[in-house]
Structures are given as structure tokens and as C-alpha cells.
Amino acid sequence: MRLMRVGAPGAERPVVLDDTGQAFDLDGLTAEVDGPFLAGSGLARVRAALAARELRSVDVAGERVGAPIARPPAVVCVGMNYAAHAAESGAAPPEQPIVFLKHPNTVVGPFDDVLVPRGSEKLDWEVELGVVIGRQARYLDSPEDALACVAGYVLSNDVSERDFQLDPTVSGGQWSKGKCAETFNPLGPWLVPADEVADPQALGLRSFVNGEARQDSTTADMVFGVAVLVHHLSRFMVLEPGDLLNTGTPQGVALAGRFPYLAVGDVMEIEIDGLGRQRSVLAKASGASHSTQSGRG
Template sequence: MIWHGLATYDLNGVERPGLVVDNKLYDLAQLALAGQPEQTIGMPDVDGLLDAWDAWVPRLSSLAEQAPGLAAQGRLTAIEGAAYALPYRPRRIFGVASNFYEHADEMGTQLAPRAESQPYVFMKAQSSVIATKATVLMPAETEKLDWEVELGVVIGQTCRHVSVEDALSVIAGYTVFNDISARDLNRRTDYPFKHDWFRGKSFDTFGPLGPWLVPAGCIADPQNLRMTLSVNGEPMQDGNTSQMIFSIAEQIAYLSRILTLQPGDLIATGTPDGVGMGRGVYLKPGDTMTAWVEGIGVIENPVALESP
């Protein structure tokens, strides 16, 4: 399968679905018209594609194969001057906490032996997501704003009680996710419960996502992908999905025992070490974060103070 990314692009204030092939962006409807004119089915947005993912996967793959040839023949023109919008809007966001031993160590978290443990999952507000290049707004309530590069797993099937062996088959694709966290708001002293990850991670703009969705068939081994994050060009995180405590498949199986997973659900699968709290360094207005996952792409987001 030729590599391709399913994107949503913004051109002159209008958002449309696109397909990225060979580092070129093509309008998905125009590509379908040029490559498969006999198929008159309308082209939905990316959210709509996810709702019928199994039916669309082979067609998208075929269009990706055709795109370079159609462009060479002059039958298709790459989109220039467009901005990448949010590729899609997650139905729900599930975050997996302390899923890398080194990250747990830097946070001072004492984990039970893996054999005696299960994934620890929290939910993050869907309204937190923003596109690459969009600004992360630092609320007045925090002085310890932090970063976390993560592999985002997007579910493509309605499913329940999925086995570990079958779990990868329900994945639509992968994306880059930056789990922005207000560390000083993740903890509470006014209740007997120590942590409040929903509050510390769910502010608007705390979920940079993108730049596109890479179909699962384009990623040979999601459990062996390097991921990095830098702040103002200075390397901070450099890890690999192979270092996860609980694999992607184990996370899906665990979640599907609790609830029915749905197309568009996003699982943020955990972050490696190198976050700001472990270094005693935090984000400040004017900083720019660059998060990258091998085989997927890169997102870049500046930081600014939130206006009152």
C-alpha cells in the first residue's frame, strides 16, 4: 500500500477533505472524480469516512495509488497555499497514563509490577483538540504547562470485547497527539482524591492533533515507531512505541471490556520521558512545540497567554 494521509485542509476559509501522497496535498473529491469517475458516491468529510471506514479503505488506497499518475498526466493538480485544519474531531479521547517506565520514574510514580496491573485510563475533553499551527492558550490558572508527545490511535469500528489478538484490526489509523498538561492543576488538596487529570488536561487547546490521519495499512508496525518533541528547536523527548508498558492492542482490549468503542474514538497511548515536569522546565508564552511520530508526520504549535 502506498503511504497516504487523510487530511482536512482549509483554503480561503473553506474546509475540505484531502489526501496527502508523496508530500503533495490533493482535494479528495477532485481526486475521486479524476481517478474513479464511474463511482458517483458523494465524498463525505473525514468524520463521515470514519463512520463507514471499512467500505472506504480500499477506495482511498486505490486513489492514493492513482494520484501521482493523474498528476503527471495533468488530470489532477496539487493544492497549494492551504492550511491543515483539524483532520477530524474525535468522538471521545481516552488517555493512557504512565505507560512508559522512564516517564513514570521522572514523574515520581511508583507502579505495581506489570503482571499485577492494568492500563490506567482517563478521559480528556474532545473540545481540547486543535490543528497543527494553532495556538495553545496558557490559562491564568497554571504556572506549570507541559507537553507530552503521543501516538494517537483512531478506532474505525464499533466493537466490544475485542481480544488482544484481534485488536489491531479495529484501528482506522494513526495520528500525532500532544497531550498538553497543566501539572499544577493535575493535583488536588481540597478533596481526598490526589489527582484530577480531567481538569489539568482538558482546557481548550490542550490537544494538538494531526497533521492528518494515516490509515493503519500504511504503518507496518505501530509498536515500533520513534517519536520526538522539541521546544524552540531544543530536543526534549525521544522515545519509541516499543517502550510502552501496555501495547496498543492491550489498551484496545482493556477499553473494549469496559465500553463499546466507536468509530472516531481516539486513544492517546502514552508518552516517553523528557516532559517538562521531569526536567523542571515548563512552557511559557512565545514557545513553540514540534511533535513528530515516525511514519505519520509532524505538528507544530506555539504557546500564548489566554486572554481574560
């Protein structure tokens, strides 16, 4: 099964897709796909209701697709986590995970516009495996304990502005300024439960710009796998249900110099085996008090 949220920004409602792609309303089970739902055995309850044919089928064709989880409490990200990506960036694979945070309002739907910030000249794409936390992860004893804290997996695009991220006259020596602009994390279309992903370290992931291939790799190239990352992070922060963990991107980004950076009107498409495909158009950000097409996601 796959969980989606559909509807206008800020008014999304959750649905579940069965193996045939038919959508069913989750009204009566939950009003939202969020931390309390995930921590309260929400996925198991949806699966049971679906198997018992207790859910009402709905037609979601033509509806906007929001992010598959409601605005997460935290978006935790890992940099340089693919060996080939580190190499193309001129760096050795890190000995410890490189960790940074994104603002939760970066999370938008998988087909929403991505807004180009004022002054941006080096906008980049990053297809990533997203991990959704379903149980509190705090001082875990081992990586083997970590996967029990994972609710499911999502397709994530860690959009980055490289000058804001890496130019010391702008960044101040840290990455978050290049990661936190509104709409910089298209997410979804689906949340796939963890027990329906046989091996998170054996997923193909790809990106395209204006129809041309950019990234083509596998999560097997991760320096630190999902279990290691969740265990490691639990030593330094408490991961809560509903949090999103972005696990890094493979080689093939504009930062490496092989491809041009993004511009207004460009189309980003990304995909991961079993987790769906996104399509985002680059649009110019308007004034400081504007509202976006994407909304909360």
C-alpha cells in the same frame, strides 16, 4: 497514503497525499474524515480511487492544516504508559492502564496556537501516538482482535496543566481538569492508515521546546501496547469509529523537574516517525467568550 484536512477552522475539507506528497481532493468520495467515513470502508475507497487516478489534484500550499479527523466523539487517554516516564515521575509502572478523558474540543490543528489557561503556571508537553478507531470495539475477545478496530495512527500532543491535574486542592483527585482546556490536543498533520504502519510498537517519537530536545524515545517502551489497550478498554466502554485514543508519553516532560514549564511565546514541536511533525506556539487565552485561531481543528 496520508489523509489531511485543510482550510479555515470549521470549514476544513479532506484531501489525500500520495507517496510523492501530491494532494488530491476527496470531493465526491466524502465531505469529512469522521466515524461514518472510517466505518464505511472510506480508507479503502480512497486508496482505490487514488490508484485508479480518479481524484483531482489540488495545491494546498499555504493553507491552514486542521486536525486530520473531524472532532472525535471521544478522546480517551492513557497515563503513565511508558516505563521510563513512570520512573522519572517517581512511580512504578502501572499494573492496569490508567485511563482519563479529554474534551473533544481540545483537538485542534497541528500548527494552531495552544492557549495558556488563566492561572496556569505548570504547562507541559506530551508527544504521543494517537490511535483512531475505525470499527466499533465492544467486549473484544483478545488483543489479537483489537488491531482490526484501528483505522490508523496520528501524531498527538496531550498538553497538560500539572497543577490543575495533580494539585488535590484544584484537581479533586482526578486528572481531567489538567487535560481539558481548549486547544490542549494538537493533532496531525496526517492520518496514516493502520496497514501502512508496519509496527505501532516500533516508532521513534520526539519533542522539542524552543528548538531544544526534550523527549526522545520509542513506542517499544510502552507498558501496554496498542492492541492491549484497545482490548482492555473495550471491556469498560464502547469505542466508536472516529474516537481518538492517546497512548501515553515517554520520559522528558517538565513534570520530572529537568526542564522548565512552558510559558506564553514558547514553541512546542513534536514528531513521530512516519506520522509527521507539529509546531505549536503558546498564546495567552483571552476572555471567556473568545473565539480561537484553532477553532474545531
